[in-house]
Amino acid sequence: MIRNQWYAVLESKEVKRGVLTGAVRLGEKLVFWRDAVTEEVFCIADKCAHRGASLSRGKILSGRVQCPFHGLEFDGAGRCRLIPANGRNMEVPKQFLVNSYTVREAHDFIWIFWGSRTGSLPQLPWFDDIDDTMPYISMRDPWAVHYSRCIENQLDVVHLPFVHYDTIGRGGQTLVNGPLVVEEGSDFFIYVYNALDEGHKPLKPEEIPPPAGKRQYLHFRFPNLWQNYIIDRMRIVISFVPVDEENSLVYMRYYQSFIRVPLLKGLVNKLGMLFSIKILHQDRRVVETQLPRKHPTG
Ligand code: FES
Ligand SMILES: [Fe+2]
Known part of the structure; x- marks a missing residue:
């Protein structure tokens, strides 16, 4: 750790x-x-x-x-x-x-x-583009792996059409262009350009033009925060909390602010969270089988 x-x-x-x-x-x-x-x-x-x-x-x-x-x-x-x-x-x-x-x-x-408390402490890591007034619902999920495996999985775009073949990876887009990873200090932004394999070579990251306008991305903030930016007013945020060498807790939040009508908002949040949990458990099912339970660099 x-x-x-x-x-x-x-x-x-x-x-x-x-x-x-x-x-x-x-x-x-x-x-x-x-x-x-x-x-x-x-x-x-x-x-x-x-x-x-x-x-x-x-x-x-x-x-x-x-x-x-x-x-x-x-x-x-x-x-x-x-x-x-x-x-x-x-x-x-x-x-x-x-x-x-x-x-x-x-x-x-x-x-x-x-760690050791010598000198001034660094700032708390967080996502500057998430306003604390943005409503969310949350859940906590135990995973029987080291937190480095959880993070590795959330940054891995190759697994999408296999692990999530019937949800976010539907469509069999097994060819991985890039992915495009933009590093800014402790932040990593990952843009997914998976495509159907039509016999061509995948694009290298440097062959992918910079994303025009806002599009979906994955954002990892060192050491253990992650968000799936879907749109400005809808995000999935996860803190991968280290428990011990073989266990983690995934604290997941579903942020949503585009629907404000109370009853409808509750329904949308519930459905959004249920879908996010389904995806999370598709990941967990495979990641918990990985050996060793800790990433070699973890
Ligand atoms: S007072 Fe704590 S163990 Fe004795
Ligand atoms: Fe996944």
Whole structure:
């Protein structure tokens, strides 16, 4: 897994006030909670510095996490502030500390910076062309592969007529022109020019003229965000969330703002999401069989 990056690891709604949320992310057991007053979200290792009990089984007391075993209390920086057995006036030894993570909340996601916090942190990755007021519906889907395999699949245009032969790859367009990939820093834009095989050689990327006007593209934002730009007012956005070396969670959103009539909007969103899930599961069916489960560069 690529260090020193921001990762969207949970949706905001998954971290509720007054509740400890335990989750495995980036190969680590973590516990999240939301401050009852400021709403700030904290994340520390879900392993007590005393005898290793899971802190997420404990409770929140005055903004701190109380371990369920012997009651040690940890703050959002992972420092133990109280060892009840020693009395409230005893200083807590410095080694009673667990790892803590820098957390941000934006675009209805909880993000953690996974790496060493030296110097200033990079900006949160996101799609500048998606306005936070744009409505969406979302789902979460477990995949039994490393997240590098999920990403590899979403950038692969060759599989379309095979994996999605009866949906988005209908029509047997097995000849792959290009694809045209435009790189801009941490962003990659992929334009698909698959065609019917009529005996001609596929075009090389440099033989494809730059796309005129807005057309559909795939957009990958390093390290784990992806969108399918369909039209300005309809997008599929995915955060491929690393769980561990063999598991990921696909957080998928269907954004749609061209229909506003309430009942019709609900229906269109539901159908759009159902179709997106069908496509996603066509991918999952094959990707979960890949060996090794992790991409060699992952
Ligand atoms: S294991 Fe947590 S207080 Fe003892
Ligand atoms: Fe696919």
